[in-house]
């Protein structure tokens with residue numbers, strides 16, 4: 672069994688393919704997560720985000736390719752290793768017959784590393800009522816509880832499938848800001864999917880962009896801001912070798928790797944934010 676060492680990344684995905692009923696959901700995905708990385712996974716509905724997360728967690732078996740999650744193949748992960756991973760799925764939940772306090776206590780009992788102080792701080796932050804019945808919580812409150820349950824034991828790898836979709840803007844902002852801190856502080860890595868590009872821009876260290884099961888892009892956000900451009904070029908223009916074409920619409924080409932140097936045939940280069948990037952790639 673492969674064990675995780677200090678030099679190994681927390682997650683390594685190589686050449687991952689997964690299909691359902693002959694339809695490709697993931698098409699050769701490579702991804703590496705190192706400690707301290709907060710990776711925002713962007714992609715439209717059906718792009719493959721949940722499938723990727725479920726493969727990483729061993730809930731789905733890949734058709735092809737290799738995954739090492741905390742140094743082990745996810746489909747053969749030991750129970751001890753599972754307690755070092757946190758997951759908030761899109762749909763949850765259990766603990767229906769319990770109060771919030773009881774549900775948290777029960778959940779905590781599975782995790783030797785549970786941090787009670789962290790739990791309490793987050794209960795306060797989300798304004799959760801410990802005496803409320805879980806089955807009477809709102810969707811957003813349930814999501815808050817699921818987040819606390821997934822991160823209060825400071826997992827090394829935290830996987831969040833649209834964690835903030837049901838949170839109100841203030842809870843969302845607090846959560847996203849603290850997520851980043853938590854990852855850095857605990858030396859862990861976070862992979863979260865979101866459609867809210869402004870959240871992603873605010874807190875992610877890296878962005879991964881899935882389109883039709885292919886990872887079009889995986890980069891640090893600062894580097895991406897610098898090197899991502901929407902170019903207007905002449906008809907017969909050839910792109911220099913250092914540029915990666917991400918999308919094209921007539922003489923408008925979205926590229927990564929732009930270093931500011933003009934080249935023959937370039938008419939105009941404009942910076943793009945994540946939302947524009949998303950729109951350009953999904954015309």
Ligand SMILES: Nc1ncnc2c1ncn2[C@@H]1O[C@H](COP(=O)(O)OP(=O)(O)OP(=O)(O)O)[C@@H](O)[C@H]1O
Pocket residue numbers: 691692695696714715716717718719720721722723
């Ligand atoms: N269990 C399944 N059986 C059949 N097809 C599936 C299954 N799970 C996912 N798919 C298909 O795989 C593709 C990717 O789905 P996935 O749920 O990974 O997308 P997503 O990016 O998470 O979408 P969303 O943003 O809507 O959550 C879709 O075409 C979906 O219909």
